[in-house]
Amino acid sequence: MEIDPPKPPLETAADDEDDSADLAAKLESGEDKDKNDVQSRMKILNEIVTEDSRFSIYCTRVKESAVYSLSRCLCEASQYSQILPFVTDTCKVFFDNVTKAKTAKIVRQVLDIVSLEAPRELDMLQGVCSAVIQWCTTMNRTFLRQRVESKLAYVYYEQEKYAEALELISRLLMELKKLDDKALLVECHLTESKIHHGLRNLPKAKAALTASRTCANAIYVGPALQSNIDQMSGVLHTEEKDYNTAHSYFLEAFEQLDQMNDQEKAVPCLKYMMLCRILDGLNKALKLSAEGVSGASSSKAEADLSGLVTGKQGVKYAGKDIEAMTAIAGAASKRNLKEFQATTDKYSAELQTDLLIHHHLDILYEQLLESNLLRIIEPFSCVEISHVATLIEMPVAVVERKLSTMILDGKLNAILNQGEGQLIVHESKDEDKCMGKGLDVIKNMGKVVDNLYARSNRELVMR
Numbered sequence: 001m002e003i004d005p006p007k008p009p010l011e012t013a014a015d016d017e018d019d020s021a022d023l024a025a026k027l028e029s030g031e032d033k034d035k036n037d038v039q040s041r042m043k044i045l046n047e048i049v050t051e052d053s054r055f056s057i058y059c060t061r062v063k064e065s066a067v068y069s070l071s072r073c074l075c076e077a078s079q080y081s082q083i084l085p086f087v088t089d090t091c092k093v094f095f096d097n098v099t100k101a102k103t104a105k106i107v108r109q110v111l112d113i114v115s116l117e118a119p120r121e122l123d124m125l126q127g128v129c130s131a132v133i134q135w136c137t138t139m140n141r142t143f144l145r146q147r148v149e150s151k152l153a154y155v156y157y158e159q160e161k162y163a164e165a166l167e168l169i170s171r172l173l174m175e176l177k178k179l180d181d182k183a184l185l186v187e188c189h190l191t192e193s194k195i196h197h198g199l200r201n202l203p204k205a206k207a208a209l210t211a212s213r214t215c216a217n218a219i220y221v222g223p224a225l226q227s228n229i230d231q232m233s234g235v236l237h238t239e240e241k242d243y244n245t246a247h248s249y250f251l252e253a254f255e256q257l258d259q260m261n262d263q264e265k266a267v268p269c270l271k272y273m274m275l276c277r278i279l280d281g282l283n284k285a286l287k288l289s290a291e292g293v294s295g296a297s298s299s300k301a302e303a304d305l306s307g308l309v310t311g312k313q314g315v316k317y318a319g320k321d322i323e324a325m326t327a328i329a330g331a332a333s334k335r336n337l338k339e340f341q342a343t344t345d346k347y348s349a350e351l352q353t354d355l356l357i358h359h360h361l362d363i364l365y366e367q368l369l370e371s372n373l374l375r376i377i378e379p380f381s382c383v384e385i386s387h388v389a390t391l392i393e394m395p396v397a398v399v400e401r402k403l404s405t406m407i408l409d410g411k412l413n414a415i416l417n418q419g420e421g422q423l424i425v426h427e428s429k430d431e432d433k434c435m436g437k438g439l440d441v442i443k444n445m446g447k448v449v450d451n452l453y454a455r456s457n458r459e460l461v462m463r
Contacts, residue, residue: 023048023062031069038077045070049090055097063094064106071110075117080124083114084131104144107132111151125155146172150184154191157198165195185215186225193232197239198355206236223260227253231269235356238272243280247273267321268354274325275357279364282332324350328361335368338393369402370411377412382424385416 026048031041048066051059074082087110095103111132115125129152136145149172156165169192176185189212196205209232216229234249250273257266324347331340344351344361352358376391377383389399403423406412414425 023051023054023059027062027066027069038073042070042073042077045073046090049094052093052097055094060098060102064102067091067094067106068109068113071113072117075114080118080121083110083124084128087128088131088135100141100144104141104147107144108147108151111148115151122155122159126152126159129155146175146181146184150188150191153188153195157191157195160198162195162199166192166199169195182215182219186212186219186221186229189215190225190228190232193236197232197235202236202239209233209236223256224262227256227265227269230256231272234269234272234276238276238279238356238360241279241283243276243283247276247280250276263317267317267319270317271321271325271354271357274322274329275360278325278329278332279360282364282367320347321350323347328364332364332368335371337365337368337372340365340368370406373399373402373406374412377414377423377425380423380425381427382422385421385423388423 026044029044045066049063049070051063070086071083074080074086087107091106095106098106111125111129114121114128118124129148132148133145133152136142136148149168153165153169153172156162156168169188173185173188173192176188189208193205193208193212196202196208209229212229216226221229230249230253234246234253237243237246237249250269254266254269254273257269324343327343327347328340328351331343344365351361372392373388376388385400385403386396388403389396392399400416400418403412403414404416407414407416412425413427414423416422417424
């Protein structure tokens with residue numbers, strides 16, 4: 001059982017405020033200093049945090065603000081190695097003299113600040129979280145440890161250490177289900193869903209997301225967390241090739257993030273919305289089935305994706321990310337493989353780093369390649385593979401490998417004559433419907449005869 005430290009004797013509000021006046025003035029001077037002079041700001045804020053004689057209500061508020069400001073200064077100065085001793089050593093006296101709930105709140109906020117200010121310093125975040133967990137275990141701060149473990153599992157996910165993340169989140173979920181902490185269960189199930197998606201285990205990812213939504217329905221969920229849930233729902237529907245439903249989920253998440261003015265998280269949602277429109281539009285244009293079988297042509301208007309972004313969104317979120325997706329949409333609309341490859345090479349940082357976009361751009365490339373090959377092969381009954389490669393402007397080996405794959409998958413009714421370097425295309429014969437209906441009639445007549453035979457046997461037994 002966690003026991004809070006003894007509370008100091010009560011003071012009047014006026015005395016308390018007067019007692020903290022010098023600390024408040026020092027905090028104001030520390031925050032108002034020239035932002036380039038980070039070291040001076042850090043020195044002033046450090047003096048406030050390490051002051052060990054006053055812990056009244058107003059003094060605690062001032063010191064709490066100083067802790068947050070000093071965390072930002074450390075990130076601004078890129079002194080990430082100092083964050084761990086700052087949390088565990090510098091703030092030790094302060095944490096020992098405030099309630100455990102206040103300590104948990106401050107530590108969580110510091111971790112959020114560090115994550116926001118230095119999102120790519122994953123090794124540092126892992127070290128800080130591990131040290132805080134060890135400190136929480138020593139100090140018997142169970143609820144704070146669970147919160148930080150949830151954060152550490154997400155850091156493991158960002159590092160693509162899926163095995164460690166899954167092991168940690170599974171153990172944590174067992175603890176949380178006993179306590180029925182629904183607020184933390186929502187976050188942990190959401191993280192579990194992302195981990196399974198990273199492992200390409202879509203059934204378990206859907207199950208974890210369903211559990212997260214079930215817990216979220218029982219409590220109030222903030223807009224930021226709700227947008228994460230909607231975004232993950234859109235991701236899973238995209239993986240199932242249900243692009244319309246995915247687009248609606250991404251739109252919900254985008255609108256919430258747009259209202260919060262969180263541009264950093266809103267831009268990926270907008271990119272996912274554009275991806276869904278591109279994939280859905282191309283599928284309709286090529287008349288693809290859910291498995292991606294191609295071969296039909298359509299008018300250019302059907303595949304026109306130029307109006308993906310409205311004027312307001314285009315102005316507010318204009319940048320290389322939106323420019324990259326617009327270029328991909330143009331290449332997909334023209335079904336131009338060369339332009340598509342040039343776009344992915346040009347915007348590799350914007351397109352290849354995201355797991356969902358990278359995976360589905362590969363699918364999009366395969367669909368475009370199949371469509372172009374079928375369009376080139378259509379007039380021929382026998383054609384040299386080298387000629388096909390020349391027309392599509394690709395290496396012969398790549399074209400030959402793709403053609404063999406299409407033949408094996410049943411997307412192309414042909415054979416490869418590798419000795420002559422030729423592709424022999426067979427005419428696709430329509431299924432004889434009369435034969436199928438005749439077989440159905442014979443099958444039904446057989447059932448009638450069997451029933452009559454069974455009935456006659458029953459009558460003979462009764463006699």
